Amino acid sequence: MGLDQYSQIWLVDFEFRAPEGDRPQPVCMVAREYRTGQTIRWWSDEIMSSDRPPFDIGQNSLFVAYYASAELGCFLAAGWPCPENVLDLFTEFRCRTNGLYPQGGAGLVGALQYFGLPSIETAQKESMRELAMRSGPHSPVERHQLLDYCESDVAALAKLLPQMERDVDFPRALLRGRYMKAAARMEWNGVPLDSHTLAALRDNWQDIQEQLIEQVDAGFGVYEGRTFKHDKFAEWLQQNHIPWPRLDSGKLALDDRTFRDMAKCYPQVSPLRELRHTLGELRLEKLSVGTDARNRCLISAFRSTTSRNQPSNSRFIFGPSCWLRGLIKPAEGQSMAYIDWSQQEFGIAAALSGDQKMQAAYLSGDPYLTFAKQAGAVPEGATKQSHPRQREQFKTCVLAVQYGMGEYSLAQKLGDSPARARELLKLHRQTYPVYWQWSQAAVDHAMLHGQLHSVFGWQIHVTDRSNPRSLANFPMQANGAEMLRLACCYATERGIQVCAPVHDALLIEGPTASIEKVVRETQAAMSQASRDVLDGFELRSDVEIVSSPNRYMDPRGSEMWKTVLSILTNLSSANPRIWAGLPPRRCVPVLSIINLFI
DNA sequence: TCTATATCACCC
DNA sequence: AAACGGGTGATATAGA
Numbered sequence: 001m002g003l004d005q006y007s008q009i010w011l012v013d014f015e016f017r018a019p020e021g022d023r024p025q026p027v028c029m030v031a032r033e034y035r036t037g038q039t040i041r042w043w044s045d046e047i048m049s050s051d052r053p054p055f056d057i058g059q060n061s062l063f064v065a066y067y068a069s070a071e072l073g074c075f076l077a078a079g080w081p082c083p084e085n086v087l088d089l090f091t092e093f094r095c096r097t098n099g100l101y102p103q104g105g106a107g108l109v110g111a112l113q114y115f116g117l118p119s120i121e122t123a124q125k126e127s128m129r130e131l132a133m134r135s136g137p138h139s140p141v142e143r144h145q146l147l148d149y150c151e152s153d154v155a156a157l158a159k160l161l162p163q164m165e166r167d168v169d170f171p172r173a174l175l176r177g178r179y180m181k182a183a184a185r186m187e188w189n190g191v192p193l194d195s196h197t198l199a200a201l202r203d204n205w206q207d208i209q210e211q212l213i214e215q216v217d218a219g220f221g222v223y224e225g226r227t228f229k230h231d232k233f234a235e236w237l238q239q240n241h242i243p244w245p246r247l248d249s250g251k252l253a254l255d256d257r258t259f260r261d262m263a264k265c266y267p268q269v270s271p272l273r274e275l276r277h278t279l280g281e282l283r284l285e286k287l288s289v290g291t292d293a294r295n296r297c298l299i300s301a302f303r304s305t306t307s308r309n310q311p312s313n314s315r316f317i318f319g320p321s322c323w324l325r326g327l328i329k330p331a332e333g334q335s336m337a338y339i340d341w342s343q344q345e346f347g348i349a350a351a352l353s354g355d356q357k358m359q360a361a362y363l364s365g366d367p368y369l370t371f372a373k374q375a376g377a378v379p380e381g382a383t384k385q386s387h388p389r390q391r392e393q394f395k396t397c398v399l400a401v402q403y404g405m406g407e408y409s410l411a412q413k414l415g416d417s418p419a420r421a422r423e424l425l426k427l428h429r430q431t432y433p434v435y436w437q438w439s440q441a442a443v444d445h446a447m448l449h450g451q452l453h454s455v456f457g458w459q460i461h462v463t464d465r466s467n468p469r470s471l472a473n474f475p476m477q478a479n480g481a482e483m484l485r486l487a488c489c490y491a492t493e494r495g496i497q498v499c500a501p502v503h504d505a506l507l508i509e510g511p512t513a514s515i516e517k518v519v520r521e522t523q524a525a526m527s528q529a530s531r532d533v534l535d536g537f538e539l540r541s542d543v544e545i546v547s548s549p550n551r552y553m554d555p556r557g558s559e560m561w562k563t564v565l566s567i568l569t570n571l572s573s574a575n576p577r578i579w580a581g582l583p584p585r586r587c588v589p590v591l592s593i594i595n596l597f598i
Numbered sequence: 599t600c601t602a603t604a605t606c607a608c609c610c
Numbered sequence: 611a612a613a614c615g616g617g618t619g620a621t622a623t624a625g626a
Binding site: 159227228229230251276280283286301304305306308310311312314316319320345399400402403404405406407408409410413467469470472474475477479503 | 612613614615616617618619620621622623
């Protein structure tokens with residue numbers, strides 16, 4: 001298996017405009033056949049007027065690109081069918097060098113540098129990219145320049161491929177390439193948002209902040225504009241004779257936990273705590289929203305060391321605090337569903353370790369309570385309702401084990417004694433000895449062989465800087481990422497409108513009339529993906545459906561959503577132009593809103 | 599005045 | 611020595 005199985009190998013690069021949040025607009029494309037050197041240069045008019053690419057994309061051809069989801073996004077923009085076989089050299093470079101942190105990064109320039117190949121200057125690259133991004137027509141000279149630049153990237157691919165070919169793990173590389181097609185499709189779809197409310201929040205963001213600060217800070221005087229000043233707070237503490245914990249660095253400890261603990265003895269700091277919390281949550285300026293009111297951003301496939309997607313937290317709607325997900329809203333006649341695997345990492349650990357008791361716990365439907373039963377901590381007949389506290393503790397313990405948490409951290413998390421944490425961890429070890437052996441064996445293998453890999457070949461190189469807890473967690477997280485990718489492939493290939501992947505979940509969309517059927521199909525895709533990764537072991541999934549005109553709401557964020565929206569309502573009653581679509585309401589003093597959620 | 603670092607907060 | 615895996619990003623202060 002290798003390049004020789006293909007009759008044609010096309011190296012392809014596009015230049016395109018990608019206005020914030022909008023779909024890519026191809027500017028030009030260069031494609032070169034690897035062996036013959038036949039080169040095709042197309043400008044956007046040729047791209048957009050053709051219903052297929054000017055080269056073969058069938059079974060016997062290989063499509064090669066660097067970060068293929070971008071090229072495939074241009075395919076979608078042109079209305080072209082996607083290539084059968086995709087080899088993405090970015091992904092393969094990431095896989096090959098994962099954990100080694102190559103000097104020049106994982107971009108095309110970095111990869112060339114890694115192999116000692118010459119590349120064009122980063123500065124020149126920047127200026128060309130700007131030229132491509134520029135709106136408006138390009139002169140013939142500019143066209144020529146851009147096509148030359150585009151071709152230089154294709155030439156770089158032609159130099160990179162022979163360097164990388166020998167180490168490309170072929171069938172598996174194509175599986176990763178296949179995901180790039182799904183990624184392009186999801187980036188193309190995006191997540192529908194309530195642009196009206198988003199605009200209102202954005203427009204009034206400063207006012208909301210200022211009003212909140214004005215009301216609360218009157219009693220403190222620790223803000224300067226919208227900035228919380230450490231030394232002013234120190235002054236206030238001194239005046240009020242409140243001793244405050246400090247960090248090792250000597251600075252005041254200002255995290256929410258400290259505030260919470262201190263509020264127990266000094267309740268007068270509570271309003272400040274709530275204010276800081278609320279202000280810290282208001283981040284929506286950089287959310288990337290297209291002219292069609294859909295949230296779109298780069299999924300950044302294979303960015304993290306475990307091969308997870310890593311979209312920008314500020315641009316992606318699932319990045320910021322979960323109350324902002326209230327902005328997710330299906331268009332008229334449409335429904336959406338958030339479908340996530342139930343206890344995915346626990347299930348992966350159970351399946352891959354072969355620990356029968358752990359598998360039984362997973363299959364019971366409530367792994368946490370079953371763990372408690374297996375450990376003899378609760379009676380056989382215990383339920384979520386009868387033993388909520390016990391269940392919560394065993395749940396926390398399970399999650400802690402997956403992250404390699406020690407007894408002291410677990411004790412903190414539990415709000416219980418280190419002795420209790422030690423006991424829980426011991427119970428886990430006693431109940432699931434096969435899992436613990438398997439986990440230790442993985443870490444040993446990593447240390448001995450200097451690498452660790454997932455079932456479909458995503459690998460990490462182990463260095464002396466590698467953290468044993470990271471290595472222990474790698475099998476769960478990396479195989480979870482494999483599973484998600486497979487599910488995205490299956491779902492998008494079946495024509496399901498996948499809006500976004502969220503690590504252990506898919507957000508999908510469909511007509512309300514058929515949403516239940518689409519959900520079933522997606523769940524089937526996710527089940528299939530779990531069986532494929534876990535050698536037949538099937539993971540369940542949970543579904544949350546929301547239909548127009550309702551909005552998506554994460555229960556954890558619903559209070560916050562209400563609070564912010566009532567402030568907005570309050571502002572709009574003072575100035576109706578702020579939010580024209582809203583019915584008039586009685587004026588609610590801002591302070592009462594804050595008190596309400598203290 | 600600009601940049602680097604530390605700290606904090608959030609996501610799965 | 612630290613003791614929670616994988617991340618991104620905002621903010622405030624210190625330092626150049």
